[in-house]
Amino acid sequence: MRVLIAPDKFAGTLTAVEAAEAISEGWLRRAPGDELVQVPMADGGPGFCDVLHASLGGELLAVTVTGPYGDAVPATVLLTGDTAYVESAQACGLHLTPREQRDPERATSQGVGELLAAALGAGARRIAVGLGGSATNDGGAGMLAALGANADAPLTAGPAALAEVGRVDLEAAQERLRGVTLVSASDVDNPLLGLTGATNVFGPQKGVVEERKQALDAALGAFATATDRRMADAKGAGAAGGLGFGLFLLGGTRTSGVDMVAEAVGLAAHAENADLLVTGEGAFDFQSRSGKVAYGVATVAGKALRPCIALAGQVMVGSREMRAMGVESAYSMVDLVGEEAAFAQPRDSLARLAERVARTWSSAR
Numbered sequence: 001m002r003v004l005i006a007p008d009k010f011a012g013t014l015t016a017v018e019a020a021e022a023i024s025e026g027w028l029r030r031a032p033g034d035e036l037v038q039v040p041m042a043d044g045g046p047g048f049c050d051v052l053h054a055s056l057g058g059e060l061l062a063v064t065v066t067g068p069y070g071d072a073v074p075a076t077v078l079l080t081g082d083t084a085y086v087e088s089a090q091a092c093g094l095h096l097t098p099r100e101q102r103d104p105e106r107a108t109s110q111g112v113g114e115l116l117a118a119a120l121g122a123g124a125r126r127i128a129v130g131l132g133g134s135a136t137n138d139g140g141a142g143m144l145a146a147l148g149a150n151a152d153a154p155l156t157a158g159p160a161a162l163a164e165v166g167r168v169d170l171e172a173a174q175e176r177l178r179g180v181t182l183v184s185a186s187d188v189d190n191p192l193l194g195l196t197g198a199t200n201v202f203g204p205q206k207g208v209v210e211e212r213k214q215a216l217d218a219a220l221g222a223f224a225t226a227t228d229r230r231m232a233d234a235k236g237a238g239a240a241g242g243l244g245f246g247l248f249l250l251g252g253t254r255t256s257g258v259d260m261v262a263e264a265v266g267l268a269a270h271a272e273n274a275d276l277l278v279t280g281e282g283a284f285d286f287q288s289r290s291g292k293v294a295y296g297v298a299t300v301a302g303k304a305l306r307p308c309i310a311l312a313g314q315v316m317v318g319s320r321e322m323r324a325m326g327v328e329s330a331y332s333m334v335d336l337v338g339e340e341a342a343f344a345q346p347r348d349s350l351a352r353l354a355e356r357v358a359r360t361w362s363s364a365r
Contacts, residue, residue: 001363003027004270006039007280008293009047010313013346016040016047016293017054019280022347023311026354027278031362037274039265041293044185044239044257045132046095048087049078055265056080063118065111066146068092068135069103073111077119084124086115088240089133092142094206097135102207105216106158107136109243113146113173120176129247130257131186131240135206137198138162139220140246147250148172151226159199163219168226170249182252185260187292190238192231192245193221198238206241258296267297271304276361280350284312284322284330298326309361311353313342331357 005027007019014022020038027036042051053060058080067073068091075090089095091111094102112129119127136142138159145155149172153165191197199208199217208216220242224232227249231237236254237245244254262268271277279297294310301308310322310330322330333342333349336356342349 001031001276002035002037002274003362004037004039004274004277006041006267006277006297007311008041008043010280010282010346010350013282013313013343014350016042016051018347019350022350023278023280023354026351027358027362029355030358034362037270039267039270041265041267041279041297042130042257042261043132043187043293043296044130044260045187046087046089046093048130048185048257048261049076049085049090051261052085052264053078061118061122063115065091065114066108067096067111068107069097070108075111075115077115077122079122079124082123082125084119084122084127085130086112086119086127087130088112088243089130091115092136093133094135095133102135104135104137104158104203104206104208105160105212107138107206108142108156108158109134109136109138109140109241109246110142110146110156112140112243113143116143116147120180124180126181126183128183128185128260129243129252131184131243132257134240134243136243137203137206137208137216137241139192139198139223139242140244140249141223143243143246144170144173144249147176159216159219162223163215165222165226168223170227174250177250182247182250183260184236184239184244184247184252184254185257186236186239186244186254187257188239189235191233191235192224192237192242193217198242201238202241256296258293262296262300267300268304271300271306274306275363277301277306277308278311279308280311282313283316284310284314285316294327295325302326309357311350311357
């Protein structure tokens, strides 16, 4: 039996590569005769470059960039031919700062601009930017400043400083990207502003308090007015704290992160050659349908007329909802080993779950 293992990361515990290895390890304990193919996946957030490097190879260019609060952080640019892949979370990710030290009103996306500059310096003519998991909410202002934009208010001091902006000159930044294909890969289609925008929807997870939402949304509104207000309404402008908007200002386009990764790793061709697809993520819930990896893998499985199952830390949807997403069955680590063990020993717990699931799904059982 040929089994395609294509999980996302299990946030906070396992990378997608580690999850694929754990699932394979457990599966082979029960069905050692099965042929397993590991294709780790990502949606544009943390792990984007690691997953693509695991499947595509290429050269990893090590760089040091400015983190969300001004500290130097290590990052990489993945080069494959004249295409560069960069991951915004490496420069401004939420995981870079302990919860008690987060201050989203001054967090900057400057490091993302420095990653783009490194990709340009390496000769890239196409740059794909993975968006997700950011600690920033500055509309991409810091990124633009790192590429040469200037204004009558600080662009690298976080969203609060944008409240006073009246003029922004993007010419130098746009000129640096002229002739370069720029694509953002994200799993959200929110606009920049308003009730469904970056601040109101994603701000709380970055540390934005309720009483400051309106002021910070207004600050982003001032920045949008000084640049291109119409772009603020575009789908995906609110991704990664408004980095989607900043990339639009540079002439970028948007695509689904899952779709970009699936195409890059040849997921559809792998699915055609498999008898079963196994995906996974930390929490399989209602949000899984909003551009997440599990839904993306299930969609590819459906087109190939192959069954798809999911292994997750927790499963929070019923059978009707999961089948509406194209997933035949979903299995929970917490249900098998308990919440404490699932978080304390995630690799072992996931391997144990895969071993048990193989009893049901492997033809070699």
